[in-house]
Amino acid sequence: MAVRKVLIANRGEIAVRIQRSCRDIGIETVAVYSDADRNALHVRYANQAFPLGGNTPAESYLRGDLIIQIAKQSGADAIHPGFGFLAENGKFANDVIAAGLQFIGPSASAMATMGDKLAARAAMIKAGVPVVPGSLEAVANADEARKQADEMGYPVMLKASAGGGGKGIRVVHAADEIESAFKTASGEAQSAFGDGRMYIEKFIVKPRHIEIQILADRHGNVVHFGERECSIQRRHQKLIEEAPSVVIDQDTREAMGNAAVEAARAVNYESAGTVEFLWSRGKFYFLEMNTRIQVEHGITEEVYNVDLIAQMIKVAGGEKVDHLAGRHPRGHAIEVRLNAEDPENNFMPSLGVVDNLRWPGGPGVRIDSGVYPSMEVTPYYDSMLAKLIAYGSNRQEARRRMLRMLQELHVGGVKTSAGIALNVLQSEEFIEGNYDTGFLERYMEEERHHGIGEEAPDDLEEIAAIVVAMHRQRAGKRRAVSSGEGVADSWVSAARREQHSRGN
Amino acid sequence: MKYFIESKSGRTFEVEVTELGGEAMSVTIDGREISADFIDVDRRGQYAAVLDWRSFAASIEETDEQHLAVNIAGESFMMTAFDERERAAQAVAGQGPPKAELIKASMPGLIISISVAVGDELSAEASVAVLEAMKMQNEVCCQGGGVVVEVLVAVGDNVDANQPLVRLAPPEES
DSSP: OOOOEEEEOOOHHHHHHHHHHHHHTTOEEEEEEOGGGTTOHHHHTSSEEEEOOOSSGGGTTTOHHHHHHHHHHHTOOEEEOOSSTTTTOHHHHHHHHHTTOEESSOOHHHHHHHHSHHHHHHHHHHHTOOBOSBOSSOBOSHHHHHHHHHHHOSSEEEEEEEEETTEEEEEEOSGGGHHHHHHHHHHHHHHHHSOOOEEEEEOOSSOEEEEEEEEEOTTSOEEEEEEEEEEEEETTEEEEEEESOTTOOHHHHHHHHHHHHHHHHHTTOOEEEEEEEEEETTEEEEEEEEOSOOTTHHHHHHHHTOOHHHHHHHHHTTOOOGGGTTOOOOSEEEEEEEEBEEGGGTTEEOOEEOEEEEOOOSTTEEEEEOOOTTOEEOTTSOSEEEEEEEEESSHHHHHHHHHHHHHHOEEESSOBTHHHHHHHHTSHHHHHTOOOTTHHHHHHHHHHHHOTTTTSOTTHHHHHHHHHHHHHHHHHHHHHHHTTSOOOOHHHHHHHHHHHHHHO | OEEEEEETTSOEEEEEEEEOSTTOEEEEETTEEEOEEEEESSSSSEEEEEETTEEEEEEEEEEETTEEEEEETTEEEEEEEEEHHHHHHHHHHTTSOOOOEEEEOSSSEEEEEEOOOTTOEEOTTOEEEEEEETTEEEEEEOSSOEEEEEEOOOTTOEEOTTOEEEEEEOOOOO
């Protein structure tokens, strides 16, 4: 039965993104919000809005029972979970269905298999999808981990079986690091997922992170929309993504696409999903499947001219996806994640009130955002403020557009990832497309010695110094004027402005 | 007024600004004169600057009068700026003994672990604790280092932004 009204069980940028697709296909939206999000855009853009109370996720967006109750009360016939929060919670998906509503996403059993990295590896091996060599069962403790790692040879990856989003993962380079890595990663996984089980994989040296977008309906059709290159990341948090990847030719795209389709079939997948691969020297290995829409889905939408959110809703209403098969990427898209964080201070989250917000515009510009002027960035939620997406007819055009976007952009009040992204996009490695998942950390390590801003035109720092001096002079004068020490000759300034405009 | 400006990358600039009446100013940087037209767009730190006929959109955020962040065309610069009087005062104040360091939480969060105890000697940028906030576990590090004299929080504590965590005495001269 076709979906008519969707409750969006999320907040911020992704909630707004889902609302936009709903509007585009004529579907009503219901928002839910925490106390901290009363003023948020996703509340203001919705047709209906209901409070969840509280501030922390546990007090608000993780309250599945309350959200289902609100969905029924509001007359919604489906729930879109977005990403994070309840998106990969099988119990929630089952509860939604048991309440007589559509869950816009895969089945709980597909989530369970793919959400448990060990079960997923077993299913992929059975389906003939290549996986990274490593343990097939959970390792009991740090000692056991060290034994297996010693046999495998360092470096190795310690991974939480329940992990995702970069939590509960550590690279271990030598035996003496494994105990503390095991403890912190396992502790992180226990606190984030309530499951501290860990396993070990061989560390693939200098891999690229390349993922395939798939879409499946409930009639057995699975299609793929090619790859996204997501190797510009730090501590498994992606910063810049692009589609297509410079290292993937059409044959490899089809091979990886088919592997991803097989992976989805192996768990009877329905809805949009992403199969992540490690790619190294022409070979690819299954890493994990994310059973939800992903942050970076927008670049795929741009190069495949498809609205994945709208397709998810249509699939949940029983529509087929076979007419979308066999498409090829057109042009190039680059995404930069605008996070409230401080790259000069180890990417620590930066809290504050957003001020002086200036968005870029013009051709090829897409902004998926949940930010507004005077919004408070709180410690309760993820630090991602917005996604900037540049589209061009080729990679060079997309890259130049993103540079222009980052130059036009201004976000005051909090520190953001925009500056480091601007520098990375101008690096030789990025321009040549010659990078791997270790690139950003190496780049930051080098940057530490001379500071961000090194790649600006040589005299931009000098310009900044002049601006600072003039700003201080003005501020000092304003104080003097307000305390009655001087009087501004307004006609002089007016005359000077006039002269200036003629001179231009 | 003359300003002494230092960027985070370590470059220093001497900028002299002379009032010509009204909003007009003449500017020299390191002795070189440039034409400057400098308009405060919205009184919120947004400036339209034309310097030697090159145009810049600049944004300034002040931590305080002397510590400022400048954003021009997407590039950020952290600057310290002292005028002549402040510099003279600073020269006098700067002659004391090295200062003790107080390590603070950079944001509200939960203390997951503490890796130092009273008496530990820390090198620069050493990790002292792990703070969980915004779903991520972040290491809290000292800056200059020193000897731990006091640990002010315990594992499991919820801390506020800028709450002191660990106090260091200056490293011993060897």
